[in-house]
Amino acid sequence: MPAAAIAPTSDSRAKILDVAESLFARRGYAGVGLREVAQGVGLSKSSLFHHFPTKLDLYQEVLARVLERLEERCAPALHSRAPHAERLELLVDALVDGLAEHPTTARLALRSLFEEDEAAPHPARPAPYDATLARLIQGFQRLVSEGVAAGAFRPVSAGHLTQTLIGATVYHFASAELGEEILGAPIFSADQVAERKRQLVALLRSGIVRQPA
Amino acid sequence: MPAAAIAPTSDSRAKILDVAESLFARRGYAGVGLREVAQGVGLSKSSLFHHFPTKLDLYQEVLARVLERLEERCAPALHSRAPHAERLELLVDALVDGLAEHPTTARLALRSLFEEDEAAPHPARPAPYDATLARLIQGFQRLVSEGVAAGAFRPVSAGHLTQTLIGATVYHFASAELGEEILGAPIFSADQVAERKRQLVALLRSGIVRQPA
DNA sequence: GTCTATAGCTAGATAGAC
DNA sequence: GTCTATCTAGCTATAGAC
Numbered sequence: 001m002p003a004a005a006i007a008p009t010s011d012s013r014a015k016i017l018d019v020a021e022s023l024f025a026r027r028g029y030a031g032v033g034l035r036e037v038a039q040g041v042g043l044s045k046s047s048l049f050h051h052f053p054t055k056l057d058l059y060q061e062v063l064a065r066v067l068e069r070l071e072e073r074c075a076p077a078l079h080s081r082a083p084h085a086e087r088l089e090l091l092v093d094a095l096v097d098g099l100a101e102h103p104t105t106a107r108l109a110l111r112s113l114f115e116e117d118e119a120a121p122h123p124a125r126p127a128p129y130d131a132t133l134a135r136l137i138q139g140f141q142r143l144v145s146e147g148v149a150a151g152a153f154r155p156v157s158a159g160h161l162t163q164t165l166i167g168a169t170v171y172h173f174a175s176a177e178l179g180e181e182i183l184g185a186p187i188f189s190a191d192q193v194a195e196r197k198r199q200l201v202a203l204l205r206s207g208i209v210r211q212p213a
Numbered sequence: 214m215p216a217a218a219i220a221p222t223s224d225s226r227a228k229i230l231d232v233a234e235s236l237f238a239r240r241g242y243a244g245v246g247l248r249e250v251a252q253g254v255g256l257s258k259s260s261l262f263h264h265f266p267t268k269l270d271l272y273q274e275v276l277a278r279v280l281e282r283l284e285e286r287c288a289p290a291l292h293s294r295a296p297h298a299e300r301l302e303l304l305v306d307a308l309v310d311g312l313a314e315h316p317t318t319a320r321l322a323l324r325s326l327f328e329e330d331e332a333a334p335h336p337a338r339p340a341p342y343d344a345t346l347a348r349l350i351q352g353f354q355r356l357v358s359e360g361v362a363a364g365a366f367r368p369v370s371a372g373h374l375t376q377t378l379i380g381a382t383v384y385h386f387a388s389a390e391l392g393e394e395i396l397g398a399p400i401f402s403a404d405q406v407a408e409r410k411r412q413l414v415a416l417l418r419s420g421i422v423r424q425p426a
Numbered sequence: 427g428t429c430t431a432t433a434g435c436t437a438g439a440t441a442g443a444c
Numbered sequence: 445g446t447c448t449a450t451c452t453a454g455c456t457a458t459a460g461a462c
Binding site for chain 2: 454455456457458459
Binding site: 010012043044046047050051 | 445446447448449
């Protein structure tokens with residue numbers, strides 16, 4: 001493949017992001033030292049600063065990448081023109097698949113919600129990944145609002161249902177050991193991922209969707 | 214009140230726990246320094262070590278206290294002998310009230326799930342608060358299982374519904390800024406706390422509870 | 427029970443050779 | 445682009461006076 005390596009992307013950069021993603025997901029921003037990241041990549045600590053000016057920049061790029069991955073997964077469901085009930089099920093499927101794909105995603109996404117203080121001591125920060133997150137959330141909320149307005153869903157609060165949806169998916173795949181203990185099986189196993197979809201879809205069908213018959 | 218101060222509980226101890234609770238909830242175990250805790254209490258850093266042998270001990274006592282508070286709130290619902298559907302609603306009410314009471318609770322509980330690595334570098338640790346958490350979770354799961362067995366609930370997976378219940382409550386009250394943005398109102402306001410109960414109970418009634426009529 | 431002083435270590439970040 | 449060496453500042457924890 002001659003034209004394969006057109007955009008080398010520095011190779012080290014990608015490796016650093018991978019290692020940092022795994023570590024930040026496990027121990028959070030403050031819990032990870034750059035020494036550990038460098039060691040995991042096989043570089044010296046100083047070399048990291050050639051690719052990312054500060055630790056905070058590295059963290060934010062990790063988060064941005066993760067959220068963009070998730071958004072890509074959910075986009076088809078959010079832009080579908082299928083009936084609202086079907087769209088909601090497509091979204092649940094996509095969300096569950098997206099979170100199950102990388103075990104780091106749910107933890108990083110969840111942490112990002114209440115680690116902003118941790119990650120940025122100074123109050124003035126726009127946060128580069130916020131836009132992606134906001135787009136995703138707005139997509140959820142619009143789907144619910146439109147469904148309610150169209151009479152496809154019961155007259156629920158779009159905000160509260162969005163929160164429930166996030167909790168039921170993002171929390172679930174971030175719960176790791178506790179979740180495994182509760183389910184009695186690994187939450188990331190193919191069986192349990194499929195079961196998660198089934199249970200959530202069933203709950204939403206009888207709990208939210210208005211039955212036409 | 215003459216017999217009021219029988220158990221002084223060292224007074225400083227309680228203050229330290231309060232300050233630490235607030236800080237750990239905001240920035241996590243690794244994100245908080247004992248210097249900051251001491252400063253918040255109005256003591257010197259060294260004095261903390263008189264009350265708690267290590268930082269990890271302090272963290273674990275904070276967590277234990279928070280989980281015990283929550284368990285106390287949920288106990289009546291879990292030990293009730295009312296019909297299963299009613300018990301489930303009592304539990305949602307109690308859980309929401311317990312989490313809304315102190316804004317620190319949900320964040321600390323959520324963090325405790327995936328900060329065990331962070332809080333204890335060495336793998337061998339029993340974790341003193343685990344028993345309380347396990348009791349709570351088992352209570353949730355038993356309620357659901359019994360309700361399904363008795364035919365009061367649809368034949369859902371007890372584990373998955375427990376996970377959904379946790380996500381819908383604990384995540385919600387840990388979501389702070391994002392949650393406020395989604396709801397368009399402060400999540401800890403009396404209005405939104407009451408609305409949270411209503412929305413969850415409504416979802417469970419039509420989604421889980423078998424209608425007898 | 428609280429303090430000052432300090433030990434011992436690691437953190438993020440920089441300088442500058444190669 | 446990667447390295448060694450180093451800076452400064454922070455951390456947990458201890459020693460020992462009061």
